[in-house]
Amino acid sequence: MNFWERMYLPAIAKGLGITIRHFFKKIPTVKYPEEQRPYSKNFRGLHSLKRDEEGRERCTACGLCALSCPAEAITMIAAERTKEEMHLYREEKYAAVYEINMLRCIFCGLCEEACPKEAIYLDGPHVTADYLRKDFIYGKDKLVEPVFDITKLNPEKTN
Amino acid sequence: MEGAFILEKLILVVIVFTISLVIAMYSTLAERKIAGFMQDRHGPNRAGFGGILQPLCDGGKFFFKEEIIPAGAHKPLFVLGPTLAIITACISSAVIPWGQTLTIGGREVVLQVADINVGVLYIFGVVALGVYGIMLGGWASNNKFSLMGAVRAASQSISYEIPMGLSIIALLMVTGTLSMGEIVAQQSGFVNWNIWAQPIGFLIFMVCAFAECNRVPFDLPECETELIGGYHTEYSSMKLGLYMFSEYINMFVSSALMAALYFGGYNFPFMYELGLSENWITIIGVLVFFLKIFGFIFFFMWVRWTLPRFRYDQLMGLGWKILIPLAIANIVLTAAVIIVKDTYF
Amino acid sequence: MSLFYLVAFIAIFFALMTIFTKNPVHSVLYLVVTFFTLSVHYILLNAQFLAVVNFIVYMGAIMVLFLFVLMLLNLNEDTEPMKSNLVKIMGVIAGMCLFATLLGAFRVIEPSNELVTGNTEIGLVKHLGNVLFNEFLLPFEISAILLLIAMIGAVLLAKKEVKEIKKA
Incomplete structure (x- = not known):
């Protein structure tokens, strides 16, 4: 190294130049909860149990999803529909308890493919963190999609 | 000594203290923000708008953390360590001239706490005293790693005081006075700034200021990544907070010093040509001074996120084998130039 | 006061x-x-x-x-070395000698009755510098040389002796 290089000052100035350039660069970080990156079309997130056009649950508790699940994350208890429950469940047999253990689930989407009634889709958001293991077992309260009421959605347009 | 004079100084002291504490507080946020921007990140942005409340949260956290004093520690000295560190950091701002005189209701108020005629030496003495806080803290912890850290910090501090003093001597040969007030007053306008007369001296002074503040690339006293933490290994809670805080206050004070000694302090170009009233010139001057200080603080942080850390033998080599001879050469050069100037021009 | x-x-x-x-x-x-x-x-x-x-x-x-x-x-x-009685007695005698010298010195000084104010700015840097570089230039320079010698001595003491490698 010659004298000029041994002073290191030019090298330091060069380094400072690089860092100050980065100072004014656009920041690629996405502030997650406020902004979200666009998801891919075939992104698989939280499961949702679908309803049909009349708002009845589609699931018939056949157990194919539980069978196809490689992680054995799905458990369900079937029940028979009574007369009064006609408006709630589409099929004669329905799932009284439907639980997915989110710690076991690998979001492979095989349940989605196995379902003959098109009742389960992995179209939700990320599964959030929690404090207790038991809180990761999602029941029907979290999985079944809310009743879709078109009149409430946009009252002016439907009148 | 009249009552009004004491009251005036008291108010000034309180203002200076508050400002330096607030600036030290927000330096921590600025540091993390700047680190973020330089690494293409956002930095802290959760507490308040853009993270503006982050320092308060950190302070609160420091207060509520568990206070641990090791069983084998020397208790009085263990407490005295951080106390000394923060006191010495605070009192060094006493001689810095923040601005010219302000006329309030026919009364001239000098914006400087004390213009003692050995002001530069006073700062130097206080800086020298700062070593005690570190050494006592390290020794009183009764931990060999703390002690080694303290010894490392102290020897670094002592080593870099020497070139710092020598670079100031060259500056004093130019100014001919030790009073901070006069040194700044001499640099009115833009051409009279001492940086033009003492570029090498400024460089040495700045490098030493980095070392005295334990900033990167000279942050060996506490290098977080490869050594345990240096002299404050055993400290927790607000005592650790005080050490950190004193470091940031030191950074503020040395930025103020560099701005005052070499960059004209409150002076700005065309300050008398614009036709402003005295008070306005003073107020703008104070703002300009703070702008310069913030510039230097930014530079401190900029360097931190650019340069890697020195190895310890490199640090000592730089201090003793390069900076000291360079500073002495600078003194000789300055003296020669002054003699030539005085005899021939 | x-x-x-x-x-x-x-x-x-x-x-x-x-x-x-x-x-x-x-x-x-x-x-x-x-x-x-x-x-x-x-x-x-x-x-x-x-x-x-x-x-x-x-x-x-x-x-x-x-x-x-x-x-x-x-x-x-506990690591403090035990001092023998001889050392203690020597110390007392040396202390007494110093004390006697100081007493003697104080007796010689005549306290002046008038309060000598003189130049109150004698302790300031400017005056000190003027005195040092005019009146006391020679002692000042000699002490500087003395310090330099001490410094060189310290460096020499601290420096390791380079061992000569014997030729095999």
Whole structure:
């Protein structure tokens, strides 16, 4: 190294130049909860149990999803529909308890493919963190999609 | 000594203290923000708008953390360590001239706490005293790693005081006075700034200021990544907070010093040509001074996120084998130039 | 005047503490406080330069080095070497001699009745510099050379001797 290089000052100035350039660069970080990156079309997130056009649950508790699940994350208890429950469940047999253990689930989407009634889709958001293991077992309260009421959605347009 | 004079100084002291504490507080946020921007990140942005409340949260956290004093520690000295560190950091701002005189209701108020005629030496003495806080803290912890850290910090501090003093001597040969007030007053306008007369001296002074503040690339006293933490290994809670805080206050004070000694302090170009009233010139001057200080603080942080850390033998080599001879050469050069100037021009 | 007595009392108190304390680190710290009070004395005498230099050199440099060595040595009360009676007696005699000399010196001094004010700015840097570089130029330069020699000596002592490699 010659004298000029041994002073290191030019090298330091060069380094400072690089860092100050980065100072004014656009920041690629996405502030997650406020902004979200666009998801891919075939992104698989939280499961949702679908309803049909009349708002009845589609699931018939056949157990194919539980069978196809490689992680054995799905458990369900079937029940028979009574007369009064006609408006709630589409099929004669329905799932009284439907639980997915989110710690076991690998979001492979095989349940989605196995379902003959098109009742389960992995179209939700990320599964959030929690404090207790038991809180990761999602029941029907979290999985079944809310009743879709078109009149409430946009009252002016439907009148 | 009249009552009004004491009251005036008291108010000034309180203002200076508050400002330096607030600036030290927000330096921590600025540091993390700047680190973020330089690494293409956002930095802290959760507490308040853009993270503006982050320092308060950190302070609160420091207060509520568990206070641990090791069983084998020397208790009085263990407490005295951080106390000394923060006191010495605070009192060094006493001689810095923040601005010219302000006329309030026919009364001239000098914006400087004390213009003692050995002001530069006073700062130097206080800086020298700062070593005690570190050494006592390290020794009183009764931990060999703390002690080694303290010894490392102290020897670094002592080593870099020497070139710092020598670079100031060259500056004093130019100014001919030790009073901070006069040194700044001499640099009115833009051409009279001492940086033009003492570029090498400024460089040495700045490098030493980095070392005295334990900033990167000279942050060996506490290098977080490869050594345990240096002299404050055993400290927790607000005592650790005080050490950190004193470091940031030191950074503020040395930025103020560099701005005052070499960059004209409150002076700005065309300050008398614009036709402003005295008070306005003073107020703008104070703002300009703070702008310069913030510039230097930014530079401190900029360097931190650019340069890697020195190895310890490199640090000592730089201090003793390069900076000291360079500073002495600078003194000789300055003296020669002054003699030539005085005899021939 | 009362300020003087206060500071003098503190100075003497801490000087005594320096001697009587058993822990060497405490001793050094008390000595630091003593030096600080001495600096205050200099300021009271309007010798600002001397005060600050005392501050920087003694408190900031020399005592730090003392502390440095003591901390590394890890001296405790139990590691203190036992002093023989002979050493103690020698110490007492030496102390008495110093005391006698001081007493003699004080007796010679005639206290002046008038309060000599003279030039109050004699302790400021400008006057000190003028005196040092005019009247006392030779002693000043000689002491500078002395310091330089001491410095070179220290470097020589600290430097390792390069062992000559014998040719095989």
